Amino acid sequence: xxxxxxxxxxxxxxxxxxxxxxxxxxxxxxxxxxxxxxxxxxxxxxxxxxxxxxxxxxxxxxxxxxxxxxxxxxxxxxxxxxxxxxxxxxxxxxxxxxxxxxxxxxxxxxxxxxxxxxxxxxxxxxxxxxxxxxxxxxxxxxxxxxxxxxxxxxxxxxxxxxxxxxxxxxxxxxxxxxxxxxxxxxxxxxxxxxxxxxxxxxxxxxxxxxxxxxxxxxxxxxxxxxxxxxxxxxxxxxxxxxxxxxxxxxxxxxxxxxxxxxxxxxxxxxxxxxxxxxxxxxxxxxxxxxxxxxxxxxxxxxxxxxxxxxxxxxxxxxxxxxxxxxxxxxxxxxxxxxxxxxxxxxxxxxxxxxxxxxxxxxxxxxxxxxxxxxxxxxxxxxxxxxxxxxxxxxxxxxxxxxxxxxxxxxxxxxxxxxxxxxxxxxxxxxxxxxxxxxxxxxxxxxxxxxxxxxxxxxxxxxxxxxxxxxxxxxxxxxxxxxxxxxxxxxxxxxxxxxxxxxxxxxxxx
Amino acid sequence: xxxxxxxxxxxxxxxxxxxxxxxxxxxxxxxxxxxxxxxxxxxxxxxxxxxxxxxxxxxxxxxxxxxxxxxxxxxxxxxxxxxxxxxxxxxxxxxxxxxxxxxxxxxxxxxxxxxxxxxxxxxxxxxxxxxxxxxxxxxxxxxxxxxxxxxxxxxxxxxxxxxxxxxxxxxxxxxxxxxxxxxxxxxxxxxxxxxxxxxxxxxxxxxxxxxxxxxxxxxxxxxxxxxxxxxxxxxxxxxxxxxxxxxxxxxxxxxxxxxxxxxxxxxxxxxxxxxxxxxxxxxxxxxxxxxxxxxxxxxxxxxxxxxxxxxxxxxxxxxxxxxxxxxxxxxxxxxxxxxxxxxxxxxxxxxxxxxxxxxxxxxxxxxxxxxxxxxxxxxxxxxxxxxxxxxxxxxxxxxxxxxxxxxxxxxxxxxxxxxxxxxxxxxxxxxxxxxxxxxxxxxxxxxxxxxx
Numbered sequence: 001x002x003x004x005x006x007x008x009x010x011x012x013x014x015x016x017x018x019x020x021x022x023x024x025x026x027x028x029x030x031x032x033x034x035x036x037x038x039x040x041x042x043x044x045x046x047x048x049x050x051x052x053x054x055x056x057x058x059x060x061x062x063x064x065x066x067x068x069x070x071x072x073x074x075x076x077x078x079x080x081x082x083x084x085x086x087x088x089x090x091x092x093x094x095x096x097x098x099x100x101x102x103x104x105x106x107x108x109x110x111x112x113x114x115x116x117x118x119x120x121x122x123x124x125x126x127x128x129x130x131x132x133x134x135x136x137x138x139x140x141x142x143x144x145x146x147x148x149x150x151x152x153x154x155x156x157x158x159x160x161x162x163x164x165x166x167x168x169x170x171x172x173x174x175x176x177x178x179x180x181x182x183x184x185x186x187x188x189x190x191x192x193x194x195x196x197x198x199x200x201x202x203x204x205x206x207x208x209x210x211x212x213x214x215x216x217x218x219x220x221x222x223x224x225x226x227x228x229x230x231x232x233x234x235x236x237x238x239x240x241x242x243x244x245x246x247x248x249x250x251x252x253x254x255x256x257x258x259x260x261x262x263x264x265x266x267x268x269x270x271x272x273x274x275x276x277x278x279x280x281x282x283x284x285x286x287x288x289x290x291x292x293x294x295x296x297x298x299x300x301x302x303x304x305x306x307x308x309x310x311x312x313x314x315x316x317x318x319x320x321x322x323x324x325x326x327x328x329x330x331x332x333x334x335x336x337x338x339x340x341x342x343x344x345x346x347x348x349x350x351x352x353x354x355x356x357x358x359x360x361x362x363x364x365x366x367x368x369x370x371x372x373x374x375x376x377x378x379x380x381x382x383x384x385x386x387x388x389x390x391x392x393x394x395x396x397x398x399x400x401x402x403x404x405x406x407x408x409x410x411x412x413x414x415x416x417x418x419x420x421x422x423x424x425x426x427x428x429x430x431x432x433x434x435x436x437x438x439x440x441x442x443x444x445x446x447x448x449x450x451x452x453x454x455x456x457x458x459x460x461x462x463x464x465x466x467x468x469x470x471x472x473x474x475x476x477x478x479x480x481x482x483x484x485x486x487x488x489x490x491x492x493x494x495x496x497x498x499x500x501x502x503x504x505x506x507x508x509x
Numbered sequence: 510x511x512x513x514x515x516x517x518x519x520x521x522x523x524x525x526x527x528x529x530x531x532x533x534x535x536x537x538x539x540x541x542x543x544x545x546x547x548x549x550x551x552x553x554x555x556x557x558x559x560x561x562x563x564x565x566x567x568x569x570x571x572x573x574x575x576x577x578x579x580x581x582x583x584x585x586x587x588x589x590x591x592x593x594x595x596x597x598x599x600x601x602x603x604x605x606x607x608x609x610x611x612x613x614x615x616x617x618x619x620x621x622x623x624x625x626x627x628x629x630x631x632x633x634x635x636x637x638x639x640x641x642x643x644x645x646x647x648x649x650x651x652x653x654x655x656x657x658x659x660x661x662x663x664x665x666x667x668x669x670x671x672x673x674x675x676x677x678x679x680x681x682x683x684x685x686x687x688x689x690x691x692x693x694x695x696x697x698x699x700x701x702x703x704x705x706x707x708x709x710x711x712x713x714x715x716x717x718x719x720x721x722x723x724x725x726x727x728x729x730x731x732x733x734x735x736x737x738x739x740x741x742x743x744x745x746x747x748x749x750x751x752x753x754x755x756x757x758x759x760x761x762x763x764x765x766x767x768x769x770x771x772x773x774x775x776x777x778x779x780x781x782x783x784x785x786x787x788x789x790x791x792x793x794x795x796x797x798x799x800x801x802x803x804x805x806x807x808x809x810x811x812x813x814x815x816x817x818x819x820x821x822x823x824x825x826x827x828x829x830x831x832x833x834x835x836x837x838x839x840x841x842x843x844x845x846x847x848x849x850x851x852x853x854x855x856x857x858x859x860x861x862x863x864x865x866x867x868x869x870x871x872x873x874x875x876x877x878x879x880x881x882x883x884x885x886x887x888x889x890x891x892x893x894x895x896x897x898x899x900x901x902x903x904x905x906x907x908x909x910x911x912x913x914x915x916x917x918x919x920x921x922x923x924x925x926x927x928x929x930x931x932x933x934x935x936x937x938x939x940x941x942x943x944x945x946x947x948x949x950x951x952x953x954x955x956x957x958x959x960x961x
Contacts, residue, residue, distance in 0.1 A: 039812070
């Protein structure tokens with residue numbers, strides 16, 4: 001009986017060990033998921049009992065704030081003073097859905113949380129309050145982008161190449177966040193359904209085109225092809241490619257025609273401003289699949305850009321191996337066609353990398369996070385994300401991009417007193433639709449760049465070009481940013497920039 | 510005790526032991542008071558932002574009542590185990606802090622129950638001088654247990670609370686007689702098993718090629734057990750049915766060592782559970798909520814288990830801190846779900862503390878049982894300790910969703926007078942048995958006991 005007593009005691013003690021194991025499972029392994037469960041009252045209590053923190057723009061404009069309601073369950077609701085101008089990046093916070101955009105990215109700071117104690121009683125019973133998130137975004141530049149894009153689908157990204165700070169990021173389609181913050185769940189559900197429904201071009205308003213939609217980058221990719229030559233095979237820079245209207249691609253009977261059909265060729269220095277397709281296709285074949293693929297990746301292709309923003313998608317360049325049996329594919333890829341796809345954010349980072357002496361700074365929205373008493377909780381520390389080239393190599397590319405503006409494909413777009421370096425892109429898409437995705441990437445001033453921009457306008461007419469569609473938008477953004485950085489008013493710098501979204505309809509032509 | 514004092518060779522030793530012997534208990538009690546008071550203060554500061562208003566009354570009450578028990582043990586059972594009372598006091602204290610946090614009016618009652626429990630401890634020690642004497646009242650204990658269990662079924666007297674008819678209401682006070690009945694049943698089982706040990710463990714009746722125990726031997730105990738379960742079935746309480754079942758099977762196996770009983774018992778249990786889950790609505794819904802508390806249909810009816818898990822998750826490893834948890838919205842947070850409240854405010858570490866205290870209690874209980882010198886006393890100690898261990902595990906397992914939620918009380922911690930008093934009586938009986946053990950070892954009565 002004595003032995004059996006020991007066994008029974010052991011069994012009961014083991015039951016307690018099982019309880020301990022299950023407690024560890026719940027409190028450690030499953031806790032993160034349970035803490036976020038929609039059924040968990042703590043989630044809603046934290047977000048409704050106290051006001052959320054404010055989101056503030058670089059110039060001090062309030063982009064998001066919580067205001068009191070007379071509803072007992074939800075004593076606060078969110079308002080977004082700039083509405084659809086910043087909806088794409090700020091997102092929204094509603095008691096009935098998850099957070100989106102920067103509201104989601106910085107939710108931990110924006111949700112009321114225990115504050116550091118200032119007295120013994122606060123140490124034992126911490127007070128709850130939310131932090132204020134200050135962004136690098138300039139609402140004036142958002143407005144310039146919105147006006148210049150004239151309601152057409154597309155995306156504009158404006159970076160400070162020296163720091164990686166996002167000065168503006170605007171996409172169409174956009175949406176009004178107001179109905180989504182309603183305390184009536186039916187209004188929220190209807191608005192949510194609307195913004196998650198894709199428009200005629202397949203873009204749901206909730207998905208930010210600038211970070212979530214990829215397009216063939218077209219000739220803007222030639223900056224990367226040029227970098228591959230400068231960094232990996234400088235000898236090819238002096239090789240003169242034949243001046244022809246088309247070239248025959250290897251291992252196939254395909255003919256690659258220059259856009260527009262006129263003959264074009266020469267050295268890289270001649271071909272980049274004129275954007276020669278046949279010559280760059282041959283250059284890409286000379287550089288080889290390994291170097292092309294590695295150079296694309298050195299600019300951030302096939303990686304997730306470390307932007308402090310949810311749901312960013314990577315851009316795509318095919319692997320070197322995939323070209324082994326597809327040399328025509330390498331030729332097309334070298335001019336940013338076929339399967340190459342990029343986000344507006346990625347191409348802005350390409351421009352920023354060349355502008356910043358070959359170093360791509362980590363892109364970011366965050367400037368500072370401050371606690372309710374004004375102490376800085378977190379200050380964004382600038383860092384280099386990628387270094388596709390050194391500064392000497394970058395200096396070889398800058399003049400070529402300046403020549404694009406002086407006498408190349410972007411000639412006549414910018415006022416002559418602006419020292420801009422740029423590259424246009426016009427990617428033919430759709431075999432039957434016959435559309436173009438029109439691009440321009442640019443930075444200015446070319447000698448000491450303080451702004452880098454990418455604009456993509458997809459689903460444009462077959463006859464449209466990057467210069468004609470994206471060019472005017474980039475021009476307005478360059479002027480606006482340089483004025484802002486010089487401390488001048490952003491609006492009114494140019495009479496040709498539209499002052500409202502509808503006035504820009506003429507730029508379609 | 511008087512006899513042992515006359516034993517010359519051990520007399521001198523024993524005097525010294527008697528004087529110094531209970532300082533360990535007192536030291537551990539002081540530790541329990543300090544921890545409980547610190548928790549009480551922290552919980553008040555955390556939730557209210559100020560010191561608890563009646564902190565001195567709180568501290569004085571707990572110290573005076575505990576010291577009362579301590580000195581009663583010094584007087585009535587000087588050689589008893591020194592760890593049981595401090596463990597009970599600390600578990601009681603942690604539970605009280607959480608009760609005071611979520612239901613202050615319950616807390617005042619719980620303080621009263623603590624006082625009555627202390628009186629019950631003193632009374633038990635005073636009147637039960639030899640646990641082996643209780644063997645004489647075998648069928649009386651059974652009858653008393655059955656009457657107690659029938660009480661809630663008496664019209665106008667019993668009351669349904671949370672679907673189970675377990676309460677007896679007298680004036681402003683409601684009482685769960687089953688808590689006391691479980692002690693009486695433990696004694697009945699111990700008594701019956703001890704006296705029929707030989708018969709129960711020797712298969713003599715032939716059925717085909719196999720020898721089995723004569724059914725006649727098992728008849729009374731099966732009737733008693735079946736009757737208990739039938740009453741509980743009528744009262745719709747699966748918690749105590751499960752507890753009695755576990756106790757019965759454990760004791761039967763400890764007594765006889767026949768695995769057949771365990772296998773048979775498990776078979777009966779699985780069959781019974783299957784039938785109950787399909788045909789009794791309360792059991793059926795408990796099982797359904799246990800398997801999936803999250804579905805919208807279940808959540809709308811009872812969010813208790815899910816909210817308990819959210820509390821545990823919010824607690825994490827180190828807890829939210831006392832007074833800072835948000836378990837207040839959980840139904841029955843101070844009784845059935847108190848383990849979740851502790852898990853939130855004290856975290857996994859707090860749960861480990863509570864588990865360790867129960868493990869120490871159960872370990873000490875079995876230690877006392879091992880040293881008992883008669884089958885009856887040994888089985889009684891085993892039964893009481895196993896009851897405590899199983900009861901604690903079943904309710905924790907319910908909150909943790911290891912088992913379906915049974916809604917029995919967490920010993921010492923949960924709010925409830927009957928539960929608290931009954932568990933303190935178990936402490937008193939174990940103290941008495943351990944005191945007897947010590948005396949017998951010292952007093953040279955081993956032969957005497959072995960002959961009985």
